[in-house]
Every structure is written in C-alpha cells, then in structure tokens.
Amino acid sequence: MLTLVFIILGSFLLVLQTSLFTSLPGWIGNPDLLFLLVIFLAARMANFRGFFLVLILGLLMDIFSGITPGLFPVLYGALFLVIKFLSRQIIFDEPAHQPALAAISYLVCHSAIYLYLLAASRDIDLSWSWHDILLAMLIQAVLALPLFQFFNYLQKPFSADRDRLWLPHRHKPGNRFVR
C-alpha cells in the first residue's frame, strides 16, 4: 500500500513540476520535487522496497525528461545505493542534515548527467551554468525540510509499527530509578 501511495505521490509531483512549475518566474527556479522524494526514499525506506520505488520514479521521470530512456532509473538507483551506504555513517534523520543532503545530491546527480552527455556526444554544445545549478540547489535545500516532513507524515500510518501508534503510550521517566 505504501509503495502505491509513493508511486501516486511521485506521479503527482512530476505532473506538478512539469506543468505548473514551468510557468513560474525564472528566479524561483524549477523545483525538482520528485528528486526530493527519491532522496527521502533513499534515506528512510527499507532497501528492497526503496530501491524498487526509486526505479519506478526514474521510469516516470524518463517519460517527461531527457532523450535517453533509462537514464533516470540508473541515476536514481545509483543515488539510492550511495545514500544507503552513507546512511551507515551519517544519520540523515536529523533535520539539519536534510537540506545539505538534498543540495549535494542534486549537484552530484546533475554533474553526472552533464558528464554523461559530454561523453555520449563529442560535439555537443553544453555549457555548465553555476548560477542555475546553485539556484536549483538552494531551492532543493529550502524545500527539503517541509517536504521531508510531509513525506514522513504520509509514511507514518503505513509503517510496520502502525498498530503501536494507536495504543496508549506509557511514558517512561528519564531516570530509570524513578517509578
């Protein structure tokens, strides 16, 4: 059920960013909400389900963006594995880490696309614009916190321990000697 919810959410975000957001003024940039969802899934979701989801979202992105089918599933899959690996060393649940994670992941992914395009075609006319990249990174960082909160909120009712959420909690005191 959770997988379906995230696929529907991903589709909705993609439609939003390819239609409504493209008409926004240039200085606001073009927020990539689907990318934030991919990062959230990589940071929070279990290995197999998360990997499956990012591949599906990559396929969706392929339909609306780019000219090489398969580029985004590979990219998102690789990003998922890297974040999963890093999450053993760093706790990404900390709100302070999330904007940085979103911004750096965006930079890494778009650098990878840039290098791929340069490698794929020798005489391609592609210029790197730090202005556009930094603006997009800033937008991703700003949107990361509220969107991660929203995704988290959405995930909670479907999480494995959902039954416990409805049970009355017994608040234990900080001091273990106090009863």
Next chain:
Amino acid sequence: MRKRNKRAQSGKKFILLALVAIIFAVLMASSISRREFSGPHKLILEILGTAQAGVVVVTNSLGHLWSDYVALWDVREENQLLREEIKKYQVVDSKYREALATNVRLEKLLELKENLAPPTLSAQIQGRDPSLWFKTLTINRGSSDGVGKGMPVVAVEGVVGHVLDSAAHYAKVLQANDPNSAIEVLIQESRVQGILKGTGAGYRLHYVLKNNDVKVGDQVVTSGLGGVFPKGLPVGTVSSVVSNRRGMFLDIEVTPAVNFERLEHVIIVLQSNQLIE
C-alpha cells in the same frame, strides 16, 4: 373709591377694545373691497413668512438629512453590488482579452497551417522538461492522431523541434534548442549552409567557412536538406559572428525565432521522416 376706579378701568378697556374692533373692521373692509393685502397684512405676512421660511429651511434640512442617512444604507448595498458587478465585468473583460489574444494566435497558426504542405495538425503544449540539461515538451496529440517519431513541429514564429516519441494521445517533442538537436539550415541572404545545434538557451551555427559573408541580423531558415523540416521555415536571427584565429569555421550564435518559454500552441507537420524510418 375702589369701585369708582374699577369702573373707570373697565370703561377704558371697553373703549380700547372697541377702537381695535373698529380699526380691524375698517382694515378688513378695505382689504375685501380692494382685494389685496393692506399695509399691516403685508407686515404681518413678512414677519410670519420669514419665520415660516426659517422653519421650512430647518425642516427641509432635517428631512434631507434623514432621507440622506436612510438612503446611505441603500447606497452601501448598491455600492457593494456595483463593486461585485465591476469585478464580474473585469473577469469577463480579462476572458475577452485572453480569447482575443488566443484568436489572434490561432489565426496566425491557421495562416501558417495553410502555408505548410498538408497534412498538418495543431496541438497544445501540456508540459515541459523539468531538467536543467534537456529541452523537451509534451503535447496533446499522439499516434491516434497520426503523430509519429521525427515529425517536424513548428509555431507561428518558426521551428520548434521534432517529435521524439508518441503515445496514443500525447507526444514528446525535442526542442530545437536542446543540446542534442541538430538542424540543417541556411542563411537566407547569403544562402550559406550550416548545421544549427541547440545550446540550451539558443543556437550555434556550425560548419560555416570563414570566407562566407555572414552578418549580425541575418535570417536563418531551414534548408530542407535534412529531410525532417520543410524548406524555408524561419529558425532564428544571427546574433554574433566571431572569426577565431584558429580553425576554418566561423563561430556564429543564433537567437531563436521562437520564444520557447511562452509557447502555447504548435503545429505538427504530418510527414513521414525517411531518415528516422
């Protein structure tokens, strides 16, 4: 003594009353006979008339004040109604202007459609590529409308791109300014040929030899040689020409004829592309 004084006083009063009655009777008799006011009549009328006028002014003022105050309630309501009506008319006006602008745009499209070799198909842009590196569009026409891979897509101003892929009712279009796009073009004035490549923002014209005469402001049109686009479609205007020391070719930048960000409607030329097939 007291009785005598009383009788004298009452006699004087009687005489005074009789005199007033006589004067009154004379005045009445004279007025009736001449059918006009006498002097005292006029005097009294003047005095009472002024008083009446004062009263009338005050009552009228109060009356107006009251009626104006009461009327304000209606005016306020009326004002609100009028404001709402103005808003409605503003919306209608805005819709009218939008319809007019769309009409003008569609008229131009129709004109272009008639000029292009048939068959053609108009389409509306549904979405744009969110990525920084790619320039693609989604349109609301697909294979069920006869739209296929490689078909040229144009707008009133000029070349937009070509169909990259299509589903039953939607198609993906590669914009001409995408870095992966290349179009065979020629400069309208000098008939110099070259290959136009997208740079993301605009175009760069490649393989134009240095001995060719290319100026800023020259019009660039499709050459028709690539087999994708019909010949003579506007593509853009030369915005800079640089002749570097090294190399054989000029470094030419071209500003697109189409404003890709404001594009709403396009025309698909339903011609099969032999190269892609």
